[in-house]
Amino acid sequence: MVFQQGTGGGSVSHLFEHYGAEGKGYSQPEPILSVDSLRLPDSMKRSSAPRWPRLSEPEMVRHYTWLSNRNFGIDTGFYPLGSCTMKHNPRVNEVIAQIPGIADLHPLQPEHQIQGLLAIFHEMQEMLGICSGMDSVTLQPVAGAQGEFTAIRCIQEYFRARGELGRTKVIVPDSAHGTNPASAAMAGFEIVEIPSAEDGRLDLDALRAVVGDDTAAMMITNPSTLGVFEPEIAEAANIVHEAGGQMYYDGANFNAILGRTSPGLMGFDAVHYNLHKTFSQPHGGGGPGSGPIGVRSHLAEFLPSPIVKRRPVMPQDRLTNANGEWWYQWHFPANSIGKVQQWHGNAGAVIRSWAFYRRYGRELKTMSEHAVLNANYLRYMIQNIAVERGLDHLFCDGAPVDLVKHEFTLSLAPLKEKSGVGAMDIAKGLLDRGYMAPTVYFPLIVPECVMIEPTETESKEVLDLFAERFVDILAEDPEVLHQAPTTTPVRRVDEVYAARNLTLAHPFEEE
Amino acid sequence: MSGTRWGIVGGVTMVDQLPNLGREMEMLSVMGMSSMDDLFSDIPEGVRMDSDLPLRPPQTEEEILADARRLLGANVALGERVNFLGAGLYRNHVPAAVFQLINRGEFLTAYTPYQPEVSQGMLQAMWEFQTLISELVGLEVANLSVYDGSTAAAEALTCAVRIHGRKATQKDTIYVSDMLPPSRLSVIQNYTQGGGITIRSLAHNSDGSLDLDSLKEAAGSCGIYVEQPNPLGLIDGGLSSVKEIIGENTAFIVGVSVTSLGMLEAPGNYGADIVVGEGQALGSPITYGGPLYGIFACSKAYLRQMPGRIVGRSVDVDGKEAFCLTLSTREQHIRRHRATSNICTNETLIALMGAMHMSLLGPEGLKHLACRNMAAMQMAKEKLSEVETIALPHAELFHYNEFVVELPGSASECLIYLESNGLIGGFDLSAWYPGRKNWLLVTCTDQTRAAEIELLAAHLAVWSSSKAQGVVQ
Numbered sequence: 001m002v003f004q005q006g007t008g009g010g011s012v013s014h015l016f017e018h019y020g021a022e023g024k025g026y027s028q029p030e031p032i033l034s035v036d037s038l039r040l041p042d043s044m045k046r047s048s049a050p051r052w053p054r055l056s057e058p059e060m061v062r063h064y065t066w067l068s069n070r071n072f073g074i075d076t077g078f079y080p081l082g083s084c085t086m087k088h089n090p091r092v093n094e095v096i097a098q099i100p101g102i103a104d105l106h107p108l109q110p111e112h113q114i115q116g117l118l119a120i121f122h123e124m125q126e127m128l129g130i131c132s133g134m135d136s137v138t139l140q141p142v143a144g145a146q147g148e149f150t151a152i153r154c155i156q157e158y159f160r161a162r163g164e165l166g167r168t169k170v171i172v173p174d175s176a177h178g179t180n181p182a183s184a185a186m187a188g189f190e191i192v193e194i195p196s197a198e199d200g201r202l203d204l205d206a207l208r209a210v211v212g213d214d215t216a217a218m219m220i221t222n223p224s225t226l227g228v229f230e231p232e233i234a235e236a237a238n239i240v241h242e243a244g245g246q247m248y249y250d251g252a253n254f255n256a257i258l259g260r261t262s263p264g265l266m267g268f269d270a271v272h273y274n275l276h277k278t279f280s281q282p283h284g285g286g287g288p289g290s291g292p293i294g295v296r297s298h299l300a301e302f303l304p305s306p307i308v309k310r311r312p313v314m315p316q317d318r319l320t321n322a323n324g325e326w327w328y329q330w331h332f333p334a335n336s337i338g339k340v341q342q343w344h345g346n347a348g349a350v351i352r353s354w355a356f357y358r359r360y361g362r363e364l365k366t367m368s369e370h371a372v373l374n375a376n377y378l379r380y381m382i383q384n385i386a387v388e389r390g391l392d393h394l395f396c397d398g399a400p401v402d403l404v405k406h407e408f409t410l411s412l413a414p415l416k417e418k419s420g421v422g423a424m425d426i427a428k429g430l431l432d433r434g435y436m437a438p439t440v441y442f443p444l445i446v447p448e449c450v451m452i453e454p455t456e457t458e459s460k461e462v463l464d465l466f467a468e469r470f471v472d473i474l475a476e477d478p479e480v481l482h483q484a485p486t487t488t489p490v491r492r493v494d495e496v497y498a499a500r501n502l503t504l505a506h507p508f509e510e511e
Numbered sequence: 512m513s514g515t516r517w518g519i520v521g522g523v524t525m526v527d528q529l530p531n532l533g534r535e536m537e538m539l540s541v542m543g544m545s546s547m548d549d550l551f552s553d554i555p556e557g558v559r560m561d562s563d564l565p566l567r568p569p570q571t572e573e574e575i576l577a578d579a580r581r582l583l584g585a586n587v588a589l590g591e592r593v594n595f596l597g598a599g600l601y602r603n604h605v606p607a608a609v610f611q612l613i614n615r616g617e618f619l620t621a622y623t624p625y626q627p628e629v630s631q632g633m634l635q636a637m638w639e640f641q642t643l644i645s646e647l648v649g650l651e652v653a654n655l656s657v658y659d660g661s662t663a664a665a666e667a668l669t670c671a672v673r674i675h676g677r678k679a680t681q682k683d684t685i686y687v688s689d690m691l692p693p694s695r696l697s698v699i700q701n702y703t704q705g706g707g708i709t710i711r712s713l714a715h716n717s718d719g720s721l722d723l724d725s726l727k728e729a730a731g732s733c734g735i736y737v738e739q740p741n742p743l744g745l746i747d748g749g750l751s752s753v754k755e756i757i758g759e760n761t762a763f764i765v766g767v768s769v770t771s772l773g774m775l776e777a778p779g780n781y782g783a784d785i786v787v788g789e790g791q792a793l794g795s796p797i798t799y800g801g802p803l804y805g806i807f808a809c810s811k812a813y814l815r816q817m818p819g820r821i822v823g824r825s826v827d828v829d830g831k832e833a834f835c836l837t838l839s840t841r842e843q844h845i846r847r848h849r850a851t852s853n854i855c856t857n858e859t860l861i862a863l864m865g866a867m868h869m870s871l872l873g874p875e876g877l878k879h880l881a882c883r884n885m886a887a888m889q890m891a892k893e894k895l896s897e898v899e900t901i902a903l904p905h906a907e908l909f910h911y912n913e914f915v916v917e918l919p920g921s922a923s924e925c926l927i928y929l930e931s932n933g934l935i936g937g938f939d940l941s942a943w944y945p946g947r948k949n950w951l952l953v954t955c956t957d958q959t960r961a962a963e964i965e966l967l968a969a970h971l972a973v974w975s976s977s978k979a980q981g982v983v984q
Contacts, residue, residue: 012832015639015642015870016639016642020873022873022875024873025870025871025872025873025876026606026608026871026872026876028604028876028879028880028883028957029883030883031879031882031883031885031886031887032883032886032887032890032959032960032961033886033887033889033890034886035882035886037886037889038774038882038885038886038889039889039909040746040774040775040909041746041748041909042748043748043749043750043751043776043781044739044746044747044748044750044751044775044776044909045774045775045776046772046773046774046775046776046777046878047776047777047780048780049874049875049877049878050643050646050647050772050777050874050877051646051874052643052646052647052869052870052872052873052874052877053870053873054873054874054875055870055871055873057606057608057871060608060867060870060871061608061611061612063870064612064615064636064867064870065612065615066632067631067632067633067635067636068612068615068617068618068632069617069632070631070632070635071617071618071621071629071630071631071632071633072617072621072626072629072630073616073617073618073619073620073621074616074620074621075616075617075619075620076616076617076620079620079622081622081625084622086620086622088528089619089620090528090572092572092575092576094614094619095576096575096576096579096583097798098610099579099580099583099584100583100588100590100591101582101583101584101585101586101588102583102586102798102799103588103796103797103798104588104589104590104602104796104797105586105588105589105797105798105799106589106596106600106602106797106799106800106935107600107797107799107800107801108596108598108938108942109587109589109596109935110926113586113587114586114587114799115585115586116581116582116583116584116585116586117582117583117586117799119582120582120583127566130564130565130566131564131566142658142659142801142802143658143854143855143856143857144855144856145843145853145854145855145856146658146662146853146854148853149701149853153701177844178842178843178844178845178846178847178850178855179843179844179853179855181843181847181848182843182846182847182848182850182852182853183853184848185705185848185849185850185853186702186705186706186852186853187704187705188704188705188706188707189705191847191848228553229553229554231553231555233558234555234557234558257554258564259560259563259564260551260554260559260560261551261554261558261559261560262560265558265559265560266558267558276856282619282620282860283620283621283622283623283856284613284618284619284621284859284860284861284863285618285619285621285622285623285624285630285633285637285859285860285863286621286622286623286624286633286637286655286820286856286857286859286860287656287802287856287857287858287859287860287861288801288802288856288857288858288859288860288861289856291856337701338697338698338700338701339661339694339697339698339701340662340698340701341658341659341661341662341698341800341801342599342659342660342661342692342694342695342697342698342800343600343659343694343799343800343801343803344799344800344801345800345801346801346802347798347799347800347801348798348799348801348802349801349802351579351583355575355579358567358569358570358574358575358578359526359527359528359569359570359572359575360526360528360569361566361567361568361569361570362563362564362565362566362567362568362569363526363568363569364564364566365563365564366526366529366532367526367528367529369535369547369550369551370529370531370532370535372550372551373531373535373538373539373547373550374531376542376550377538377541377542380541380542381541401553402553403550403552403553427626428628431626431628431629436622436626436629437625437626439625442844456528456529456531457528457529457530458530459530459531460530460531460534460537460538462530485628485629488628488629489628489629489631490627490628490631490827490831490832490833491628491827491828491829491831492628492827492828493627493628493825493826493827493833493834493835494825494826494827494828494833495627495825495835495836495837497825497826498823498824498825498835498837499823499837499838501825502814502823502837502838503823503824503825504638504641504645504651504652504653504814504821504822504823504824504837505638505641505642505645505646505651505652505653506638506639506642
């Protein structure tokens with residue numbers, strides 16, 4: 001991050017310092033009727049213009065380029081952010097998403113104008129169903145959390161349809177992502193949190209103690225947020241099913257298991273997929289995402305509408321050059337919960353993920369294998385280098401297991417105790433070495449937790465070097481780490497100040 | 512081991528995204544393992560997948576691109592036709608610089624800015640976005656986007672219930688315009704049913720304005736939701752008196768068309784407590800309805816019950832200006848089941864496109880854009896008024912972007928005729944209002960040209976006069 005020069009020649013660039021002359025931005029043609037003839041009720045005429053800046057195109061381009069230089073993406077460097085699956089985003093996917101046949105389509109166009117798009121949707125529904133062992137898939141939810149909410153709504157309607165109105169509780173482990181309880185609570189369920197076992201795994205006795213005829217569902221991710229495969233998952237599913245509840249699979253960690261196992265095989269009834277994790281939709285600094293869900297057949301009639309089905313082409317169909325033997329059409333599930341997004345979800349994200357899927361095909365299995373290979377290798381190398389240097393007493397495993405899946409956790413509690421250096425200090429130290437920091441302080445059940453997920457798209461050399469640097473930091477002078485980072489565009493940001501002195505917009509009045 | 516599955520023979524496609532392909536044994540042996548299966552020995556036999564995934568073989572970039580062009584090329588892009596379809600999503604010109612800049616990898620491939628020291632770029636851009644939206648709608652604070660206009664409306668209503676639930680005389684009750692498209696209402700129903708919230712209807716007069724009696728009934732509820740312009744493109748001049756009628760303890764929530772605010776009054780200036788809307792028309796192509804971005808702005812009184820992420824300005828340890836996420840204690844990763852919303856991933860990159868477009872427009876550019884949208888609509892209204900065999904039920908009223916045409920036959924049939932002449936003629940409103948078989952919603956934007964309007968008028972005249980004379984098409 002060397003290009004620190006701002007747009008005005010100074011060291012910073014502020015959008016709202018560009019005032020310029022009126023109408024300075026990009027030019028537009030004149031309205032096709034004279035402005036004087038336009039009709040508006042007097043009470044609704046805008047009384048004062050928004051205090052927007054005025055930038056010419058060169059100034060605007062330089063401002064946003066300056067900002068981009070103060071931001072870290074996967075393209076910038078290694079991004080081992082646990083639970084987020086920050087893999088490389090293939091660039092042809094971006095080219096494909098700009099083709100007018102997706103970018104310039106409207107969701108209210110009739111089926112015969114969008115046969116090619118529906119063919120892609122259908123292929124994605126099928127592929128996600130196959131990979132997860134589910135019978136029906138909808139692409140409508142636009143984020144993982146919305147997928148959770150959608151699936152929980154389907155389960156809720158399923159029980160309502162069966163007259164089982166007393167099923168008001170959703171069970172989540174204490175290691176779950178925060179969205180699980182938040183999504184279930186939004187649907188109106190009471191949350192029952194169960195503690196993890198000593199080793200961080202699912203505690204079946206704790207589960208048995210809370211299931212009952214008030215259980216609607218259990219929400220769980222596997223591998224868990226510790227990166228560990230739950231060996232007793234099938235038994236957990238039995239326990240919940242015997243109590244009459246449904247099993248919900250949080251697909252945040254799906255990248256670990258494609259082609260090796262599936263939520264269907266584990267006994268789940270519903271699952272969401274994060275296309276922006278497993279299937280490489282770029283996360284864009286916080287979104288967009290896409291969170292399709294898959295369900296077993298008994299829940300299919302409740303899916304949000306519509307979903308894509310196909311039948312053989314018939315003579316009366318309005319053929320396009322996309323048609324081979326199939327005609328694609330919208331299907332409205334009989335007892336659909338309705339809509340969670342008013343159109344058909346994040347189609348642009350689905351297209352990118354389709355292109356990603358095509359790159360792997362059945363070798364999605366190899367993709368997951370490499371994700372797991374890289375995670376285990378990096379974990380081994382960190383441990384090994386630490387032992388060689390006599391530093392392995394400074395941390396311990398988040399979970400005492402031989403194997404992890406796509407990610408792993410370390411507890412830096414021993415380091416914290418010895419020198420006062422915590423997970424946040426290590427995170428900031430990594431920033432100074434040119435890395436994005438791992439996820440820290442999550443899951444909550446591991447003290448001073450760092451959660452590392454390398455993904456399959458990092459080379460052995462990157463992993464080797466990161467392991468060295470990570471262990472270097474453990475031996476770093478605590479004072480240096482408390483001061484870190486020092487090489488970034490700004491140093492540690494005062495979050496308490498931000499919350500106490502709320503400045504959520506440019507303060508024009510200061511000028 | 513992997514060699515057999517990969518079939519490393521000349522001409523067989525290999526995945527080109529895996530840097531460690533072919534080095535598996537080297538890495539495994541370091542760990543004392545001898546096969547990829549060893550990495551999965553912790554998966555119990557009973558749940559293992561034993562056969563390969565029954566999916567197609569991998570493709571090369573060139574093959575994927577060719578398939579994408581063939582499949583997507585078979586769709587009818589709006590730009591290939593003379594287009595009058597809008598109904599909530601608008602095909603305005605987005606400057607080229609926007610597309611170039613959002614493809615910068617530092618924006619495109621970043622996650623949520625959890626580490627502010629290396630995420631200042633996106634944090635500052637989103638803080639600026641909050642300011643742009645706040646200025647656009649005339650309210651004090653805005654978040655950095657929710658999924659779309661429909662979820663923004665739904666989240667606004669649950670926010671209103673959290674704020675007014677205790678004091679409201681109509682507890683847990685909200686009122687929404689009875690003109691809402693069913694798809695938007697369905698999202699609201701899904702989001703509110705869990706809170707035991709009752710949705711009641713706000714009625715409209717035949718001229719599209721809010722019915723005053725209906726509005727009085729809503730006083731004392733937790734909140735009301737109306738759209739300006741409404742789903743038929745009508746502008747309600749009476750909204751400026753709404754807040755006075757419903758009172759301080761009922762949230763006044765307005766759903767806006769973002770470009771219209773270049774000409775229409777900012778709702779914050781006529782008493783709105785929360786303003787939401789579909790942001791797409793500023794900065795983003797329609798992309799088959801997603802990704803879009805929902806805007807969400809409110810007055811300070813609603814801030815702590817607001818959904819979604821918010822950026823605040825702060826300082827670093829050296830006292831230098833710095834930005835970070837703030838008020839996180841409202842959010843799911845801290846508050847878990849007591850969070851204000853389950854939203855985590857939002858639409859940051861699309862919001863960034865919006866910010867870039869707004870930056871280029873400036874206040875005068877926005878007004879000019881609104882005038883262009885309105886001028887095209889008004890010219891269409893004038894030209895179609897001249898067609899004797901069709902009617903414009905609200906011709907004398909005020910519109911933005913779109914208006915209703917009443918046909919002498921069904922809109923669905925008319926659209927087929929128009930399509931055979933190269934036009935996407937609008938939206939068949941019977942999909943929203945089943946009783947309105949003959950209503951066509953005609954939308955114009957900055958991209959609509961005078962010649963296209965002439966063409967629509969000419970074809971509507973031909974079709975409708977043949978209809979009126981009972982000629983079978």
